[in-house]
Amino acid sequence: MNCEKCQNLISVYIDGDLEAQESQAMQTHFSVCAECAKLHEDFASILGFCDKTFTEDSIPPNPQALWCRINNIIESETDAELATEEKKQEEVKRNLFSRIWNSKLQFYPSQIVSSFIGIALISSLLTVVGIKNFSAPNGDQAVTAEPTFLEKGLAKIGVIETPQQIFEHKLKQRRAAINYWKKRVETRRTFWNSQMREAFDRNLNVIDKSVSEYTEILQEDPQDSISSEMLDSALNEKMELLREFSEL
Amino acid sequence: MMSFESKNLFSFPVNKKATILLLSVVFFFASNAHDVFAQKRFSKSYPAGENIRLQLMNRSGTITVEGWNKKQVQISASLEKPVAQIIPRYLNGTILINVIQDNKGSEIGDTNFDIKVPYYSSIDIETGIGNLNVSNVQGGLVRAHITTEGDIRLINIGASSVSAENIIGDIFYDGFIQEGGIYSFRSMRGNISMRIPFQSSFRLVATAPSTRNISLGSFASAGMSLVGNGRRVVGKVGSGNASLTVTNHRGNISFIRR
Numbered sequence: 001m002n003c004e005k006c007q008n009l010i011s012v013y014i015d016g017d018l019e020a021q022e023s024q025a026m027q028t029h030f031s032v033c034a035e036c037a038k039l040h041e042d043f044a045s046i047l048g049f050c051d052k053t054f055t056e057d058s059i060p061p062n063p064q065a066l067w068c069r070i071n072n073i074i075e076s077e078t079d080a081e082l083a084t085e086e087k088k089q090e091e092v093k094r095n096l097f098s099r100i101w102n103s104k105l106q107f108y109p110s111q112i113v114s115s116f117i118g119i120a121l122i123s124s125l126l127t128v129v130g131i132k133n134f135s136a137p138n139g140d141q142a143v144t145a146e147p148t149f150l151e152k153g154l155a156k157i158g159v160i161e162t163p164q165q166i167f168e169h170k171l172k173q174r175r176a177a178i179n180y181w182k183k184r185v186e187t188r189r190t191f192w193n194s195q196m197r198e199a200f201d202r203n204l205n206v207i208d209k210s211v212s213e214y215t216e217i218l219q220e221d222p223q224d225s226i227s228s229e230m231l232d233s234a235l236n237e238k239m240e241l242l243r244e245f246s247e248l
Numbered sequence: 249m250m251s252f253e254s255k256n257l258f259s260f261p262v263n264k265k266a267t268i269l270l271l272s273v274v275f276f277f278a279s280n281a282h283d284v285f286a287q288k289r290f291s292k293s294y295p296a297g298e299n300i301r302l303q304l305m306n307r308s309g310t311i312t313v314e315g316w317n318k319k320q321v322q323i324s325a326s327l328e329k330p331v332a333q334i335i336p337r338y339l340n341g342t343i344l345i346n347v348i349q350d351n352k353g354s355e356i357g358d359t360n361f362d363i364k365v366p367y368y369s370s371i372d373i374e375t376g377i378g379n380l381n382v383s384n385v386q387g388g389l390v391r392a393h394i395t396t397e398g399d400i401r402l403i404n405i406g407a408s409s410v411s412a413e414n415i416i417g418d419i420f421y422d423g424f425i426q427e428g429g430i431y432s433f434r435s436m437r438g439n440i441s442m443r444i445p446f447q448s449s450f451r452l453v454a455t456a457p458s459t460r461n462i463s464l465g466s467f468a469s470a471g472m473s474l475v476g477n478g479r480r481v482v483g484k485v486g487s488g489n490a491s492l493t494v495t496n497h498r499g500n501i502s503f504i505r506r
Contacts, residue, residue, distance in 0.1 A: 193355055196308070199377050203396040203415040206437050210497045213458070226476040230457050234497060237415065237436060244395045247348065248307065248376065 001029045006036045010043050128154065167228055174235040181242035188246050200245055207241065210234045290325040290334050294343060298368040299387065301342040306375040307332070307351065309358035310398075315367040315384035322364040328357030348376075370407070379417075399438075414438065422506065425450050429490040437498040445506045449486030454494040455479060456501050463502040 006029045012018050013026050030037040128150065154160040161169065189197065214231035217224055296319055304311060309328075321343055325334060332351045337344045347359055358378065365371070367386045374380075374393035379400070382390055386406035394400065397416035405423030408430070412419045415436040425431060425448035433440050446466055454462050457479040464472060464481065472483030494501050 191353070191355070196377070199396045203436075206416055206498070210436060210458070224476070226455065226457060226479050230455070230495075230497060233434075233495065234436070241395060241415065244376065247352075 001025045003029075003033055003036055006030075006033070007039060010036075010040050011047075013040070014044050014047055125154070125159070128160070164222060167232075170232065171235065174232070174239060178235065178239050178242060181239060181246050184246035185242050188248060192245075192248060196245075196248070200241070203241060204238070207234055207238045211238065288327040288329075288331045290323070290327060292323045292336055294321045294323075294336075294338055295319065296321045296343075296366060296369075297341065298366050299341065299370070300366060301370040301387075301389075302363065302365055302372065303342055304345045304347075304361065304363070304373045305349070306345075306347045306359055306361065306373075306378065307356060308377045309360040309375060310379045310381070311361045311363070311373050311375055312381040313361075313363045313365060313371050313373060313383070313385065315369065315386065316364045317367065318364070319366055320364075321366070321369075324362045326360045326362075328359070330354070330356050332356035332359045334359070380412075424448070425490050425492065427489045431490065431492045433493070434495045435497070435499055438496070439499050440494055440496050440501045441504060442492075442494065442502070443504040443506045447486070448490075449488060450490040450492040451484050451488040452481065452492050452494075454481045454492075454501050456496045456499065458498040459496075459500050461500040463500070465503045466505040467503045 006026060009018060009022065009026060013023060018026065030040055151160065151162055155162045155165060185200075189200075192200070211231065211234045214227045214234060217227040218231065221227075298319065300321060302313065302321065323336060323343075323345070327334075332347050334345060334347060335350050345361075347356070360378075365385070367384060369385060370387040370389040371382055371385055372389065372391045373382070374391075374395070375398065376395045377397055378394070379398045380392040380394060381401045381403075382392060382405065383401075383403040385404075388407060389409045390402060390405050390407040391409075391411045392400045392402060392413075393411070394414035394417060396414075398414060399417045400412045400414055400419045401422075402410065402412060402420065403422045405421065406426070407423075408426040408428065410421070410423070410429070411432045412421065413432075413434045416438060417435065418438045419433050419435055419440045420443070421431075421433060421441070422443040425444050427449065431450070433442070452467075452472070454464075456462050457476075460478040462478075462481045467485055469483070469485070471485065472481055474480070475482050
């Protein structure tokens with residue numbers, strides 16, 4: 001066996017995979033060639049070390065215990081971070097409070113007076129709005145009087161609705177309801193007898209006459225409370241008539 | 249002679265035929281007329297306590313309710329063709345008849361009710377078209393509502409809550425105004441007449457925007473004031489315990505001393 005062939009087969013020889021004859025030839029060569037014998041020794045020692053390291057470190061002795069240890073380490077680190085964060089926030093708060101506490105608040109008399117006026121104005125506005133909202137559900141209340149300057153102002157900025165606006169809103173709702181019932185009546189009308197149809201038309205006509213009269217008056221004088229009330233009442237009658245006939 | 253005989257012989261069978269034809273026509277019309285004008289009758293009685301409540305919703309026809317001195321409710325009705333179904337229900341002291349609900353979707357003729365109730369009954373009646381008459385009722389409530397047209401007559405009423413409404417037709421109230429009671433009368437077109445005792449005590453809001461004809465009669469006093477160019481009268485009579493609201497959109501309002 002020459003050196004080249006011997007060096008090529010060293011690792012196979014160390015693994016013990018060579019045939020007996022070749023293995024014998026290798027051993028004979030090592031005894032006569034110092035260089036190859038040294039190479040064989042080096043290879044053998046490297047592989048031996050690797051085997052030892054792998055078996056000791058790659059499999060943990062108790063994987064569950066190891067995981068617990070890792071988890072504890074993570075938790076302790078997270079807690080430490082949180083504690084630091086809280087400490088920082090606490091410090092910021094303490095600094096802010098101490099800054100405010102230690103600072104000298106200086107107000108001029110004019111500032112105090114204007115802040116009092118501001119608070120009084122806001123609270124009175126809120127009271128007005130509250131009263132308005134409280135009295136608004138009373139649907140029978142019609143347009144009664146000219147809105148005050150304050151009411152006009154609040155209505156302009158959309159804080160409250162004037163009686164006029166409330167009334168108009170209500171009328172709009174009534175008209176929407178009337179249109180709904182009108183459509184339903186149209187579908188039912190064919191089932192009525194002639195007497196019923198005539199009576200319905202006659203009565204609807206009487207109501208419509210009144211509605212148009214009141215509407216005309218209100219166009220001339222939107223503050224006419226009696227006409228507003230009567231218009232509301234007539235529209236209510238119309239709605240009731242339509243509703244009841246739609247159920248026949 | 250010959251001609252006379254032949255005329256007699258010929259004319260007799262013709263007259264006979266004509267008579268038979270005429271009779272059959274008369275019989276045919278008579279039988280049809282019976283069908284057209286036939287009325288079915290309905291009758292039912294209930295034993296009742298004094299404070300019974302009657303609630304009746306009719307589609308068309310007259311309703312007459314009368315108080316009597318018996319602890320019994322007697323319901324009679326004459327039904328025109330096509331005949332309506334009447335199913336009275338008696339629940340917790342209330343007799344309920346809802347002709348509209350019980351005949352929904354089917355064409356029915358007029359149903360005219362004649363009902364007798366104990367004096368202290370409460371009455372809540374309404375009809376689509378037709379007159380409503382209530383008399384001699386002293387219970388807590390009388391409500392008479394006509395969806396379209398018909399007259400309302402409330403005679404000798406002692407209820408503390410009375411309401412009458414119609415669109416076209418007259419309303420006549422002849423009764424008492426109880427202390428703290430609420431009375432409301434509303435019509436679109438017709439006359440509203442109130443006959444009440446002179447000693448009555450109430451707050452009045454009477455509105456007749458179209459005719460502006462509000463006649464207070466004996467109840468006119470300094471406590472009354474005209475509002476809206478005479479379209480409304482507002483005021484107090486006596487201590488003003490009861491509330492009386494009368495609205496007639498296109499008719500007159502008048503008060504008469506009882």
